[in-house]
Amino acid sequence: MVKKEIEIEAKSAQEAIAIALKKLRANKHEVEVKILNEETKGLFGMEGSKKARVKVKVKKLERKHGT
Secondary structure, three states, X not given: OOOOEEEEEEOOHHHHHHHHHHHHXXXXXXXXXXXXXXXXXXXXXXXXXXXXXXXXXXXXXXXXXXX
């Protein structure tokens, strides 16, 4: 069974989206992306930083009935 939805954490939202697309084997136009948390940096980029978290869901694509 192929996963249709995934949540990923990474250093940035863009990085998390790229990882999710790779895992879902999908292109950006085939998915819906929801950013759950943006990345935050602690003082001087050190302790207290949080990773970005995104939810990526594969859209239901309509299939054309061929002849």
